[in-house]
Amino acid sequence: MTTKISKVNLHPASCKYLKLGHPWITEDTYTARFPKNDFFLIGVDEKNRQEIALLINDPLHKNVKARLWSLNPEDWKTTPDFKAELEIRIKNSIERRIKANLSSERDNYYLINAESDFLPGLLVLKLKNQILIQYYALFWKKVELDLLEVLQAQIKNLFPDFVLEDIWIQERNFNQSKSIRSMNGKTHADFVLKEFGINYQIRLNENYDFGIYTDMSAIRNQMRSYLEKSQSLLNLFSYTGAFSLYTLKLGAKNIVSVDLSSKYLNWLEENIALNPDLNPELHSSLCMPSEKAMEKLISEQIKFEAIICDPPSASSDGSTTSSALKSYEKLLPLMLKLLATNGSLFVFLNTHTISWNKFEEKLSLIIATTEFANKINIGKRFKLSEDCLPLKGFHEGDYLKGFLIDFKNKGI
Numbered sequence: 001m002t003t004k005i006s007k008v009n010l011h012p013a014s015c016k017y018l019k020l021g022h023p024w025i026t027e028d029t030y031t032a033r034f035p036k037n038d039f040f041l042i043g044v045d046e047k048n049r050q051e052i053a054l055l056i057n058d059p060l061h062k063n064v065k066a067r068l069w070s071l072n073p074e075d076w077k078t079t080p081d082f083k084a085e086l087e088i089r090i091k092n093s094i095e096r097r098i099k100a101n102l103s104s105e106r107d108n109y110y111l112i113n114a115e116s117d118f119l120p121g122l123l124v125l126k127l128k129n130q131i132l133i134q135y136y137a138l139f140w141k142k143v144e145l146d147l148l149e150v151l152q153a154q155i156k157n158l159f160p161d162f163v164l165e166d167i168w169i170q171e172r173n174f175n176q177s178k179s180i181r182s183m184n185g186k187t188h189a190d191f192v193l194k195e196f197g198i199n200y201q202i203r204l205n206e207n208y209d210f211g212i213y214t215d216m217s218a219i220r221n222q223m224r225s226y227l228e229k230s231q232s233l234l235n236l237f238s239y240t241g242a243f244s245l246y247t248l249k250l251g252a253k254n255i256v257s258v259d260l261s262s263k264y265l266n267w268l269e270e271n272i273a274l275n276p277d278l279n280p281e282l283h284s285s286l287c288m289p290s291e292k293a294m295e296k297l298i299s300e301q302i303k304f305e306a307i308i309c310d311p312p313s314a315s316s317d318g319s320t321t322s323s324a325l326k327s328y329e330k331l332l333p334l335m336l337k338l339l340a341t342n343g344s345l346f347v348f349l350n351t352h353t354i355s356w357n358k359f360e361e362k363l364s365l366i367i368a369t370t371e372f373a374n375k376i377n378i379g380k381r382f383k384l385s386e387d388c389l390p391l392k393g394f395h396e397g398d399y400l401k402g403f404l405i406d407f408k409n410k411g412i
């Protein structure tokens with residue numbers, strides 16, 4: 001690259017972890033010497049005389065001081081500039097999705113999945129004819145014009161038939177406030193997209209999230225073989241009902257969706273109405289906390305062949321807020337009571353701060369306190385995959401964790 005780039009020595013431990021595959025540098029005595037205004041930095045591993053390219057100065061993550069751009073000097077010494085290298089990475093990333101033929105099954109998928117596509121802190125979603133850029137690291141704002149230019153050119157080049165309506169930019173934040181703008185200066189966009197043959201209403205910029213969680217799409221696909229065997233589903237924390245509609249489409253005859261929000265449940269019913277092949281009579285909604293809904297269903301002696309539980313990382317029942325892991329202490333015993341003996345229970349956790357093992361251990365401990373101790377399997381794991389595959393060694397990217405729970409003696 002031609003412009004003058006600062007060089008700063010890195011902590012030996014940072015160098016070690018970067019080389020082991022963890023692509024972040026957190027605060028230490030060495031990071032205090034990073035320049036305050038630059039976007040690009042060469043970190044030096046003094047011991048091995050190696051130079052490492054980093055992206056720096058992201059005000060969103062106070063503790064993450066740098067994200068790896070490259071361990072390979074060719075990436076910045078032989079490419080003419082940052083924009084040229086950006087173009088190569090964006091092209092590779094989009095080509096991987098085209099090769100996976102994701103568009104044959106869904107209008108919504110990730111074109112760029114941050115660290116795993118070597119574009120740290122940058123997510124880009126294709127949502128039918130709209131593109132949504134999500135910055136998880138705000139240093140991208142500094143090169144926004146280059147990013148937009150390259151992205152638009154690559155989309156035009158790689159999807160020649162695609163009619164791009166607009167590009168939206170959302171700065172992710174931790175207080176769930178809306179911060180989204182459109183290239184065409186629009187304030188919002190309402191449109192319908194298809195995932196696995198089902199129509200969903202999307203509303204960009206009405207809420208923080210826009211109507212469907214695309215990181216769950218590949219997981220829905222993984223769950224298909226279980227859900228198509230299920231005649232009934234209890235969908236807890238249903239949001240706009242992607243799992244409810246998916247299971248309805250697969251042939252279930254009784255679906256109950258539970259959510260605290262009447263707005264999302266109305267949206268769910270609107271989604272059902274967008275699909276004339278789905279029978280709304282087979283679906284009902286309970287607008288109340290999941291715990292309360294389960295107590296009601298237990299008193300009615302109803303059983304479900306599938307139960308899905310996907311709580312937000314901090315769930316609120318209107319009066320208290322508790323972490324999702326802790327909420328399983330109350331939720332799991334109730335779900336076991338509602339699970340048919342031939343049924344499948346899917347429990348999810350949406351945070352990178354709790355490991356797979358810790359989640360599994362907690363589920364085992366809770367099960368051991370119930371009347372179902374020794375009768376239950378904790379089995380298959382449902383992980384981010386396809387367009388959202390996390391980078392090996394980067395546990396922060398492996399934030400969505402699901403387990404299948406079922407009875408050891410099925411159907412007895």
Ligand SMILES: C[S@@+](CC[C@H](N)C(=O)[O-])C[C@H]1O[C@@H](n2cnc3c(N)ncnc32)[C@H](O)[C@@H]1O
Pocket residue numbers: 212213216236237238239240241242243258259260261264288289290291310311312315316317318
């Ligand atoms: C992470 S979203 C679930 C996403 C959904 N499983 C999907 O894939 O589309 C969490 C949902 O839980 C709801 N919620 C939060 N606390 C709740 C509670 N205590 N009981 C029921 N729903 C709750 C929110 O309104 C929100 O719709």
